[in-house]
Amino acid sequence: MARTAGFDEQVQVVVIGSGIGGLACAVHLAKQGLKVKVFEQHHIPGGCCTSFSRKGFKFDAGVLHLTGGNESGAFERVVTALGMQDEFAFREQTQRFIFPGLTLDSSRGIDSLPRQLGMLFPREKEGIEGLFATIKSIYDDVKHLPRLTPLLSRYKDKSFQELMDEYVRDPELKALASSNWHLWNPTWKNSAIDYSALLVTEQLRGYFYPVGGMQAIPDTFVRILKKHGGEIEFRACVDRILVGNGRACWVRLRNGRSVQAEHVVSNVAARATFLNLVGVESLPKGFTASLDQLEISLSAFYVYLGVDIDPRKHGLVAPETIVYESFDNSKEWQRLLDGGLSIPCFGIAVPTYLDPNLAPPGKHAVILMTMAPYNLAGKSWREEKDRFAEELVRKAEKLIPQLSRHILVREAATPLTYERYTLNSLGAAMGWAFTPGMFMKRPDQKTPIPNLYLAGHWTVPGGGVPAVALSGLRAARRILGS
Ligand SMILES: Cc1cc2nc3c(=O)[nH]c(=O)nc-3n(C[C@H](O)[C@H](O)[C@H](O)COP(=O)(O)OP(=O)(O)OC[C@H]3O[C@@H](n4cnc5c(N)ncnc54)[C@H](O)[C@@H]3O)c2cc1C
Structure with missing residues (x-):
């Protein structure tokens, strides 16, 4: 040339x-x-x-697991x-969802979530079966996109909340069925189609984590x-x-x-x-x-901690734990969507359970995470970053007592950090939001x-x-x- x-x-x-x-x-x-x-x-x-290193700890900056x-x-x-299938070494990752008085563990298998929910809500067993049959059919039809099957046409503009409302009534059951936060939306803003496809994919494929971070x-x-x-x-x-x-x-x-x-x-x-x-x-x-x-997706707020305790001693056994302090987090979500510093739920990831080499011997990398708006109403991230990080650490202390006394390294990332390093508009975690019709x-x-x-x-x-x-x-x- x-x-x-x-x-x-x-x-x-x-x-x-x-x-x-x-x-x-x-x-x-x-x-x-x-x-x-x-x-x-x-x-x-x-x-x-990406990952970054501080004092012998290696932290994942954003992505914490892969799914389908x-x-x-x-x-x-x-x-x-x-031709790269032999180039990666992955470890399977598990997730635990904690609600007041109730714990749900991720487990592989298409029937696993409906079965667990059926045991918890026996009166709604039929509705749960209907809901998950529809979820599975939506997932099966997604492979025909961009062609819209009759089922996809029916749900193309609906939220996952609307889909659940057709089949089940108990608000706590709905909170559990929609506890996966990986589309970065409250359930009433999550596309029924994308969320259904995500649920089935994660049940079939599980989560995985690369050795080396x-x-x-x-x-x-x-x-x-x-x-x-x-x-x-x-x-x-x-x-x-x-x-x-x-x-x-x-x-x-x-x-x-x-x-x-x-x-x-x-x-x-x-x-x-x-x-x-x-x-x-x-x-x-x-x-x-x-x-x-x-619409552009939300961004994130992360706190990266290098600690000298093993959170497993306090029962935090899953590499990723998602904590819901209430079954109804709609007010917290609305506040967040309005630009408030609000925590509808938060996650605690400990990648060192899967790869101990990411921290000095006997120590752990702990990442606290939540969703966050780019624009704060009446405030700036510069002013709020430390206070918000403290708040997340305080919340995590309910699961890892005295966590703050064991911190050797602490860093935090706001939506502005994600924007600076990736140039994604508004620090968006997912590009365009996974809203109905998107x-x-x-x-x-x-x-x-x-x-x-x-x-x-x-x-x-x-x-x-x-x-x-x-x-x-x-x-x-x-x-x-x-
Ligand atoms: C905090 C956070 C947590 C997440 N967690 C997960 C997760 O656990 N699992 C999961 O699967 N997904 C997760 N995601 C979503 C996932 O990370 C993204 O959807 C995906 O990685 C985006 O990849 P991309 O190819 O669009 O490029 P991006 O990752 O957006 O990267 C774009 C690249 O382009 C570069 N660039 C931009 N503009 C220019 C320019 N003008 N010139 C040169 N270079 C430029 C940037 O520096 C950047 O390196 C998460 C995202 C975030 C932010």
């Missing part, structure tokens, strides 16, 4: 961003022999799926398609990328995607360098891709308005600009590591088929 005058570099494909979506795309293309270059603004790969997302077994399918995942992708001739450059922020003759044809880096490409893949937040990198002048009329209608509105990998593709959680199928890996593979296949 001859280099066109005026460009500093020329490749076949530029991938902007090394989140798992961008990396899956880059690896597939490099393995097919294309000249691929990834530009990453951070100094490490992975985006939301809303696509069962998506991660396995992608890594198998990339989350950074092992992007690091492995980068190793395979380089092995196949692909390149990655860190601290390299792309600030412009140039459109010439109606096609994406080169990118400009913040330092002024220009790189010509036959194809450009953006792993960057969708609004930033189109409004900042491409520019409205190159977009079809009405396109940005269609993006404005899409599964039909997410932008496709193919964009209105020829030769510009999307990979990651701002395109189909949505957020979560397995889903974004799949989006990357699909973007690569679009390029290869073009």
Whole structure:
């Protein structure tokens, strides 16, 4: 390929961003022999799926486990398609849900949750069976998307709350059936279809955790990328995607360098891709308005603790524990959605149960987590960060007594932290929110600009590591088929 005058570099494909979506795309293309270059603004790969070290402790910054997302077994399918199935070592992770006076453990098997709920609420056994039969049928139909089956049409605009209301009555039963928080919404905002698909996927596939911590995942992708001739450059922020003759044809880096490409893949937040990198002048009329209608998911607040006690001594045995202090957390959710510092539920993850090498001998990495709004009503994260971290530690102390006396290392991340390190709009954890109807509105990998593709959680199928890996593979296949 001859280099066109005026460009500093020329490749076949530029991938902007090394989140798992961008990396899956880059690896597939490099393995097919294309000249691929990834530009990453951070100094490490992975985006939301990274780890950082402090005083001998290794903490996962965002992602704490892999699931199937809303696509069962998506991660396995992608890594198998990339020939990387033997590159990872995973340990199975379990979760415990704690409600007042009641504990629910995650366990594999499609009948496990309905069976546990049936025993707890025998009067509602029939409703529970009906509810879970519908959930399973929705999951079966999701593979036909984007075609809408009659069942998907029926539930496409409904929330999981509305689906539950059709079958069961007890509010505590509904709280338990919707206790999985992985779509980052209250149950009345969770899409019935996405939530059903997630529930079945998690029951079938369970949760898994990579040995070495989350950074092992992007690091492995980068190793395979380089092995196949692909390149990655860190601290390299792309600030412009140039459109010439109606096609994406080169990118400009913040330092002024220009790189010509036959194809450009953006792993960057969708609004930033189109409004900042491409520019409205190159977009079809009405396109940005269609993006404005899409809701962005919530962000997170994490506290990372290096501790010198073993929380298992206090009965905290699951690698991930989700705590609900009440069966009705709707007020806390509403406060949070209104920009308040509110904790509808919180999680305690101890990845060192699964990989003790993530901490010095005898010590543990404990991560406290909850959902959080980017904009705080009348307050700033700068002012509130320490106080909110204290509040989470206090809550965790109900399960790990005197936790605060055993802290050797403490760090916290607010939505602003996630935004700074990943450049995701509003620090969004999942890209677009998993609200009813959203599964039909997410932008496709193919964009209105020829030769510009999307990979990651701002395109189909949505957020979560397995889903974004799949989006990357699909973007690569679009390029290869073009
Ligand atoms: C706190 C938190 C917890 C989560 N927990 C889980 C979990 O347990 N399990 C799960 O499956 N999912 C989880 N998720 C969701 C999951 O992490 C994301 O959906 C997924 O990792 C997003 O991947 P992506 O490919 O879209 O890229 P991202 O991870 O969003 O990364 C995008 C990359 O692009 C880079 N970039 C952006 N703009 C530019 C630019 N202009 N130039 C160069 N580089 C740029 C960024 O630096 C970043 O590295 C969590 C997310 C968060 C934030």
